[in-house]
Amino acid sequence: MKIRYIYLTFAMLVFLSACEKKLDLLPQQDLTEELVFSSPETTLSALRGVYSTTQTLEFYGSMPQVIADYMADNVDFIGTFPTLQQLNDFASVSTNSSVYDVWEIHYQVITRANKVIANVPNVEGLSDELKAQYIAEAKFLRALAYFQLVNFFAQPFQVSNGNNLGVPLVMEDFTGEVTYPSRSSLNEVHAQILKDLEEAVPALPSSYESASDTRGRATKGAAYALLSRLYLYREEWAQVVEAANNTLEQGIYDLAADFSFYNGNTSEDVFTIQNSATDNGRTGAGGWASYYMPASAGGRGDAPFSQSLIQAFEAEPGDKRFNLKIEGQTAGIDYFFNNKFPDAVNNSDNSPVIRTTEVYLNLAEALAHLSTTPDVQAIDILNNRIRRRAGLGPKSVLTQNELINALLLERRKELAFEGHRRMDMLRNRQNLRGGQASAAFGAPKTILPIPQREIDNNPSLQGQQNEGY
Numbered sequence: 001m002k003i004r005y006i007y008l009t010f011a012m013l014v015f016l017s018a019c020e021k022k023l024d025l026l027p028q029q030d031l032t033e034e035l036v037f038s039s040p041e042t043t044l045s046a047l048r049g050v051y052s053t054t055q056t057l058e059f060y061g062s063m064p065q066v067i068a069d070y071m072a073d074n075v076d077f078i079g080t081f082p083t084l085q086q087l088n089d090f091a092s093v094s095t096n097s098s099v100y101d102v103w104e105i106h107y108q109v110i111t112r113a114n115k116v117i118a119n120v121p122n123v124e125g126l127s128d129e130l131k132a133q134y135i136a137e138a139k140f141l142r143a144l145a146y147f148q149l150v151n152f153f154a155q156p157f158q159v160s161n162g163n164n165l166g167v168p169l170v171m172e173d174f175t176g177e178v179t180y181p182s183r184s185s186l187n188e189v190h191a192q193i194l195k196d197l198e199e200a201v202p203a204l205p206s207s208y209e210s211a212s213d214t215r216g217r218a219t220k221g222a223a224y225a226l227l228s229r230l231y232l233y234r235e236e237w238a239q240v241v242e243a244a245n246n247t248l249e250q251g252i253y254d255l256a257a258d259f260s261f262y263n264g265n266t267s268e269d270v271f272t273i274q275n276s277a278t279d280n281g282r283t284g285a286g287g288w289a290s291y292y293m294p295a296s297a298g299g300r301g302d303a304p305f306s307q308s309l310i311q312a313f314e315a316e317p318g319d320k321r322f323n324l325k326i327e328g329q330t331a332g333i334d335y336f337f338n339n340k341f342p343d344a345v346n347n348s349d350n351s352p353v354i355r356t357t358e359v360y361l362n363l364a365e366a367l368a369h370l371s372t373t374p375d376v377q378a379i380d381i382l383n384n385r386i387r388r389r390a391g392l393g394p395k396s397v398l399t400q401n402e403l404i405n406a407l408l409l410e411r412r413k414e415l416a417f418e419g420h421r422r423m424d425m426l427r428n429r430q431n432l433r434g435g436q437a438s439a440a441f442g443a444p445k446t447i448l449p450i451p452q453r454e455i456d457n458n459p460s461l462q463g464q465q466n467e468g469y
Helices: 012-017 040-054 063-071 082-088 097-122 128-153 186-203 211-216 220-233 237-248 277-281 288-292 307-314 356-370 376-389 400-414 421-427 452-457
Strands: 165-168 183-185 269-273 325-330 333-338 351-355
Touching (some): 040 128, 097 128, 097 452, 128 165, 165 186, 220 351, 237 356, 307 400, 351 356
8 A cells, every 4th residue: 555644755856846946967857866966066956955945835935924923913814715714713623734735845844854964974075074064054954844843733832841742753864664753742852953953053154155145044143043042932041042142153143224134135134045036936825925915015915914013013103113014905994014025026035034133032031031130131132222223212121020021022023924923922821812712822723733634644643633633
């Protein structure tokens, strides 16, 4: 019997289709694994193929980030996709096709990264330094994929100190033998992410020759920054401080002077997925702007500002971040839409995975938690870096809680429409939608179901479905 187990199935021609524009040797059906890893040039193309997979709509082409926004309180759902409406209503089912697509693409990134990690050591003519670097880059991408997966398919660390089920760990290169992994715990998945990033750091460069590579390929700073986010989600405050400082000490990251940095590959970008009209639009489903821009600007107009977010901005007039909006209509009703990603025609806007501002916010929040009184450095970050650039005056904070709440508010406004809000609320034990029981912290449908297709095909997953599905 032929078993279709999608996230373990890894045909080489599928792998190569992700990097076909980078590798022009033979028709892709004739390319063997031996040929792909036969030279330094083709090996680099294979690595770039993993990066190419991260551009996919369901990885960081906006779908997971839009799902996160629909489940939180920064946007209103006014779209027409039934699968996304289910998620917005906390009424999803295990056969939700959007959920399955997110799961599938993330495991494609993982299996393709595994392929690079397994084969690079045997490439002739590739220096030991580059071998170590390419493996490190693949480990960074694998860590990012697993981090996103557990954030969606597992309850956050705060529910049961990470002892709850996470996702299956697939760490070996697929060479034809089908195996059936069960779900590892959240702590086990986090430990693997930590291991990948810590092993990657020594071999990663601090920068590359081009700005697009420095901001769009894995670097020491990007690995440290992702570590700071992981530690933040686990409330390991001292480790957040160390990882955030390690990022900033690379010397190439700083807050941009204003908010024109999006898509610019500036010092504001720690790790940004590089897109073009060809890359991000190749699925035909659009990208960030497609969801966040109104129809008059070429978008779908599915995710305008929520009234709650508007009120948060209007509470302090003059916030320059509120200028990153555009007015538009859906069904004859006026809305504010996000204008951070303006290219709804070609969907060529880069995807901001990690920004310098987030690293500073991670650092400040951790410092605030480590001190029983308002931390001076955290206050400086709040007022002299975050609020000053936004055109706001300093905020007086008298207690530790006031400082933490002020930082979380700035985080909400600063990182709006970039996919952070849902996890920021859950890790702070907040209700995703005020007064809605199904959206409460720890409620079953605040996380996604394991796709039914995976459970049907993998006997090790049977009995491991998330509660409520």
